[in-house]
Amino acid sequence: MKTLKQLLAGRNRPLAVVAPSDTVYHALTVMAQHEVGALLVLDGEQLVGIFSERDYARKIILQGKTSKETLVREIMSDRVAYVTPSATLDECMALMTEKRFRHLPVLDDADGVVGMISIGDMVKETISDQKFLIDQLERYIAG
Structure with missing residues (x-):
């Protein structure tokens, strides 16, 4: 079973963060x-919340606020679920499905925030794993 550590190791993009x-x-x-x-x-190195398109749509547009005058702290989601790099993709998918969110920070005790996984990342990886398995089964059958 693939872990987030393995998935994140293949990434080379910087973390997308705001204060x-x-x-x-x-x-x-x-x-x-x-x-x-x-x-x-992030407040310094400390994860204090997540800001998403959903936060913007529900807390700015629908409440008549303006994006140039409102601070992130006023509308961010501050109760943040997270996982560690040792979590499996299945564990992450289950948590995201149960809690109904699409982004999940990855935190390590030693390094703090090490990444963020999205539901799109999970689907892409699941499809890749299934394709590999199908290819292996076809080779075995064709033997």
């Missing part, structure tokens, strides 16, 4: 630059 004191507009700019749907909110 709680940044404006929502700045956070949206960072999201666009990194082409992601959520950002880690």
Whole structure:
């Protein structure tokens, strides 16, 4: 069973982060630059929340606020579930499905925040694993 440590080892992109004191507009700019749907909110090295497209849609647009005047800390999700690098993809998928969120930070006791996994990452990896298994079974059958 593949772990997050194995999955994250293949990545070379930097973490997409903002500070709680940044404006929502700045956070949206960072999201666009990194082409992601959520950002880690760090106060120094400490994870204090997640800012997502869902937060923006529900807490800015629908409440009539402006992204240039509202700070990330005002609308971020501050109760953050997370996993460690030793978590399996199945464990992450189960947690994300149960809690109904699409982004999950990965924290290590020694290094702090080491990454973030999305439901899209999980689906992509699951499809890749299934394709590999199908190829192996076809080779075995064709033997």
